[in-house]
Amino acid sequence: MGASVMTHVWPQAAAGAVAALRATPALAVIRIATPDTEMRQAARVHTRAAVRDLLAAALQQPTATLPLVSQPGQALMLDQPGTHIGLSVSHAPGLSVAAVHRHGAVGVDVMRTGDGADGMPDLETVARDYLGPAAQRRIAQATPGQQALAFARAWTAHEARLKCLGLALTEWTPALEQRLATCTVTALDVLPGWCGAVAVPGNQGSQSSACM
Numbered sequence: 001m002g003a004s005v006m007t008h009v010w011p012q013a014a015a016g017a018v019a020a021l022r023a024t025p026a027l028a029v030i031r032i033a034t035p036d037t038e039m040r041q042a043a044r045v046h047t048r049a050a051v052r053d054l055l056a057a058a059l060q061q062p063t064a065t066l067p068l069v070s071q072p073g074q075a076l077m078l079d080q081p082g083t084h085i086g087l088s089v090s091h092a093p094g095l096s097v098a099a100v101h102r103h104g105a106v107g108v109d110v111m112r113t114g115d116g117a118d119g120m121p122d123l124e125t126v127a128r129d130y131l132g133p134a135a136q137r138r139i140a141q142a143t144p145g146q147q148a149l150a151f152a153r154a155w156t157a158h159e160a161r162l163k164c165l166g167l168a169l170t171e172w173t174p175a176l177e178q179r180l181a182t183c184t185v186t187a188l189d190v191l192p193g194w195c196g197a198v199a200v201p202g203n204q205g206s207q208s209s210a211c212m
Contacts, residue, residue, distance in 0.1 A: 032096045
């Protein structure tokens with residue numbers, strides 16, 4: 001397993017997240033404990049407040065000057081003219097993660113794989129339709145007990161790249177694969193029983209997303 005990107009527990013590890021955002025590569029990922037339910041309104045509220053507080057601390061600006069906006073099907077954005085800051089959020093029952101990148105777009109995704117995880121879909125069919133032949137082979141070659149984890153690695157990496165490029169989930173094509181390859185995706189160091197990935201523009205060599 002290659003290097004992974006740390007997720008900073010919010011608000012307990014706020015100082016570490018601020019330091020990461022101020023350092024190279026100016027990327028911070030925070031994780032927030034949220035209600036263990038598919039109803040995401042409370043998770044959205046908590047996560048947006050955390051993102052605003054992180055930005056305020058890193059940029060040394062009042063939170064009131066950092067309005068966040070989003071529209072259905074679009075990523076969370078900082079409504080500030082001329083900004084290059086990219087934001088991305090992923091919610092699952094019990095946990096939300098948010099990625100902030102000071103120098104451009106970012107995509108993040110998280111999936112529960114341990115106790116309480118939703119039942120996995122038809123892995124072979126979903127992998128064939130959405131992840132492509134290479135991911136389908138990796139999942140099929142995994143041992144039966146590891147196929148769900150292999151799927152979660154591939155799925156979170158795929159979703160992170162899509163979000164980084166601002167693309168909706170669509171069926172796999174070679175052209176889509178070429179576009180996704182323009183992003184670098186890296187594992188998230190999340191929690192036992194979770195899998196995640198974060199993607200930024202630029203092909204610098206990819207890491208598989210981590211599952212624990």
